[in-house]
Amino acid sequence: MRYLVYGLLLESELPLPELTPAVESGAGPDVRLRLVAPEYTDLPDGMKIDRWTQARSGALRLEVPKVGIFLVTDGRDIALAPNPQADHSSLRLFLLGSAFGALLMQRGLLVLHGNAIRIGDRCMACLGHSGAGKSTLAAGFMQRGHSVFADDVVPVTGDGRAIPGLLRIKLWQDAADRLGIDTRTLSRVEPAVEKFTLPLTGTPDSGALPLRWVYLLHPVDDDGITLTELHGMARFSPLHTNSYRPHFLERLDLRQQHMAMCAALAPQIRVVEVRRPRHGFKLDALIDCLLADMAAHP
């Protein structure tokens, strides 16, 4: 089966009904996903990243307990040995997250961790740690009529364009409550984890859009919302920390590429640290603030 995902033509032995099917054409796929027996996912010369992950230049092996083993090579091949008890949503979660994240890095992209929202003919990215409020903010923008361009995995090209990602948002139960969304009708992202998939409104944009604004969300013990622009070398550390799986970079031998891409991106983006109140989200005020900042700095 063929699908379009992250701007790539994927030929997959695993059905992926969440993805956009690709029209049959003579073109060869960009990426192949094959289902294999576990021994075909070995990486004998891989160096350890963490308990579940090994990698070397051009190859990353990720073993997720009760789900499966993913071997991602050369930005083109994913060999997946699913655990017989694995449920499809878990397989999809790790495939479209970590496995594809690594694949996109191998393909020479700068992959950020956050959400990207379309603003006119460009996009803005919202980055921050777990719990910083990225998903809630993205859902809030969506409710105001802005389309979410990418969620969780934000691939950025060498010329500073963000590639449209998957159209879904992971929402925590409390964020959903805040937004008045009934989670009973949503499918759970990962069984037994209280996060849900919210189908996004808006059609997938076919093209990549220039990334212009990057907002770094920090919950703080304060009442107000403050915005601070970052300049020069102060931008590098947050871009690195908020890249997708930065701990993959070293073993994949991609640190230099990553650093160069951050430097190439820096001149065209406005990078702003956003301090928002930890208690009492003030979602509308925050969105108003960001929209005003973007209008003031087009």
Added chain:
Amino acid sequence: MIAPDQKFTRSPAIVSVDMEGDTIAMSIEGGNYYGIGGVGARSWDLLETPRSLNDLTAVLCQEFEVKEAQCASDLGPFLERLLENGLIHPA
């Protein structure tokens, strides 16, 4: 203490990029990233070829409004830090 006529240059394993006038550097062998800002970034530029503290002082005094003695006294500790962190080595 850095001898003022000792030549230094960038260590071969170090790669760096410009970020709006500042420099970000890293070793290709792994480890930390380094940020070099302001006048330091210009010194880093110059260290692409072997330079001594005296060489750097001469150039920087021409390019910036700084007295030679002040410049030399700032550069000493700066070069020491680059040396300690393996970013430069004696040429």
